[in-house]
Amino acid sequence: MMDWQDEGMVIAARPHGESAAIIEVFTRSHGRHAGVVRGGAGRRLAPVLQPGNQIAAVWRARLGDHLGSFTVEPVRSRAHLMADRLALAGLSAVCALLHVALAEREPHPALWPPTMALLDGLGGAGWAEAYLRWELQLLAEMGFGLDLSVCAVTGATAGLAYVSPKTGHAVTAAGAGDWADRLLPLPPGLTSPGPLDPAALQQGLALTAHFLTREIAALTGRDALPEARGRLADLLARSR
Numbered sequence: 001m002m003d004w005q006d007e008g009m010v011i012a013a014r015p016h017g018e019s020a021a022i023i024e025v026f027t028r029s030h031g032r033h034a035g036v037v038r039g040g041a042g043r044r045l046a047p048v049l050q051p052g053n054q055i056a057a058v059w060r061a062r063l064g065d066h067l068g069s070f071t072v073e074p075v076r077s078r079a080h081l082m083a084d085r086l087a088l089a090g091l092s093a094v095c096a097l098l099h100v101a102l103a104e105r106e107p108h109p110a111l112w113p114p115t116m117a118l119l120d121g122l123g124g125a126g127w128a129e130a131y132l133r134w135e136l137q138l139l140a141e142m143g144f145g146l147d148l149s150v151c152a153v154t155g156a157t158a159g160l161a162y163v164s165p166k167t168g169h170a171v172t173a174a175g176a177g178d179w180a181d182r183l184l185p186l187p188p189g190l191t192s193p194g195p196l197d198p199a200a201l202q203q204g205l206a207l208t209a210h211f212l213t214r215e216i217a218a219l220t221g222r223d224a225l226p227e228a229r230g231r232l233a234d235l236l237a238r239s240r
Contacts, residue, residue, distance in 0.1 A: 052078040087123035096226035135208040
């Protein structure tokens with residue numbers, strides 16, 4: 001018998017049979033993991049298994065490669081986000097990206113704290129910038145962290161203005177030269193904490209979208225980002 005206990009955040013849930021549900025969770029120590037919850041479609045557990053909610057989970061299976069089953073207890077509800085269209089779009093984008101970007105059962109403990117901090121801040125001041133910087137962390141967890149600290153051509157650390165669409169390395173205007181029109185703009189302020197102006201936020205979302213699309217395609221064969229991520233970008237563009 002295989003089993004473990006962990007804290008997780010529900011990514012998705014779907015009915016299974018008459019009363020059960022199959023859930024997918026992003027866990028603190030066991031990565032993205034699926035399992036059956038008996039009674040998960042019932043009145044008591046269905047509200048607990050809404051995407052974004054945190055749960056205490058025990059997973060058991062006869063063999064390690066089996067789907068297995070979860071027993072769950074509520075830890076933190078995020079049902080209040082249902083009343084905030086923009087924050088709900090942020091939650092949906094996080095869940096969708098975790099689903100497609102992380103290999104199943106591969107631990108990502110370094111991603112857990114910033115993900116929970118982001119979800120706790122949804123709807124508050126500065127959460128859109130926090131979401132963008134979370135996407136940069138997600139790329140790093142996928143093995144493609146962007147190097148935005150030094151120019152790949154000149155070695156300079158000041159005047160960084162572009163990002164190579166191939167390598168993800170920053171480039172200064174001087175280093176870019178005649179190649180500037182083939183590079184992605186580096187939004188001012190992206191590498192520092194704090195707010196971004198609307199144009200910089202949109203540039204940042206375009207930057208991360210480029211690399212996420214490429215890396216997710218290499219991992220899953222999908223050639224586009226999840227629709228939920230596109231909806232969030234559109235809503236943010238119209239809200240500022």
